[in-house]
Amino acid sequence: DIQLTQSPSFMSASVGDRVIITCRASRGISSYLNWYQQKPGKAPKLLIYAASNLQTGVPSRFSGSGSGTDFTVTISSLQPEDFATYYCQQSYSNFLTFGQGTKVEMK
Amino acid sequence: QVQLQESGPGLVRPSETLSLTCTVSGGSIKNYYWTWIRQPPGKGLEWIGYIYYSGDTNYNPSLEGRVTISVDTSRNHFSLNLRSVTPADTATYFCARDKDGYSFLWDSWGQGILVTVSS
Numbered sequence: 001d002i003q004l005t006q007s008p009s010f011m012s013a014s015v016g017d018r019v020i021i022t023c024r025a026s027r028g029i030s031s032y033l034n035w036y037q038q039k040p041g042k043a044p045k046l047l048i049y050a051a052s053n054l055q056t057g058v059p060s061r062f063s064g065s066g067s068g069t070d071f072t073v074t075i076s077s078l079q080p081e082d083f084a085t086y087y088c089q090q091s092y093s094n095f096l097t098f099g100q101g102t103k104v105e106m107k
Numbered sequence: 108q109v110q111l112q113e114s115g116p117g118l119v120r121p122s123e124t125l126s127l128t129c130t131v132s133g134g135s136i137k138n139y140y141w142t143w144i145r146q147p148p149g150k151g152l153e154w155i156g157y158i159y160y161s162g163d164t165n166y167n168p169s170l171e172g173r174v175t176i177s178v179d180t181s182r183n184h185f186s187l188n189l190r191s192v193t194p195a196d197t198a199t200y201f202c203a204r205d206k207d208g209y210s211f212l213w214d215s216w217g218q219g220i221l222v223t224v225s226s
Contacts, residue, residue: 001168034212036152038152042218042219043201043203043216043217043218043219044152044201044213044216045216046206046212046213046214049206049210049212055214087151087152089152089212091210091211091212094165095154095167095168096154096157096167096211097154098151098152098153098154099151100151101151101152
């Protein structure tokens with residue numbers, strides 16, 4: 001199976017901060033990497049697919065990049081509604097996997 | 108806009124079978140892959156498996172042998188059966204629809220249903 005490792009697992013940030021979350025795959029997955037945002041008690045929400053494509057309706061302050069084994073999601077200016085847990089997910093192999101999550105909390 | 112809704116018992120006894128249904132409204136179940144994902148309390152997401160509307164399936168190897176996903180196109184719903192459950196199967200179970208029919212990422216989700224395995 002393809003393992004995804006996110007870093008950091010936890011971060012404290014302030015409104016207006018630039019936030020970068022990294023996802024590393026255990027082997028190359030081309031651009032088959034997706035990002036989700038999850039708030040407590042809610043289902044995950046698709047933010048970015050195929051590494052860098054913004055899902056319809058997602059604010060442009062979110063962006064994604066990377067290919068192969070190393071990927072990032074960037075929030076250019078953190079807003080109050082962005083405090084949440086973020087997960088990467090690979091859709092390269094038949095055995096679909098998620099990263100362990102990155103919790104973004106208010107500093 | 109498609110909507111998904113999970114239903115089923117919230118409490119299952121150890122060694123029994125967990126059975127959930129996801130009802131799809133606002134769209135057809137045809138031409139898409141449909142997925143089950145779970146999340147233990149306070150933990151991350153785990154893909155369980157998916158089914159195509161035609162019945163083709165693929166399961167997480169760690170659960171294979173215990174899991175069956177089926178689809179009923181006439182009722183526009185799909186179902187999850189997980190056999191021989193233990194407390195480790197306690198989780199919120201989500202159903203989800205594939206974004207483009209075959210891309211194996213999900214843009215439509217149910218709200219989730221918490222299933223507790225306990226005697």
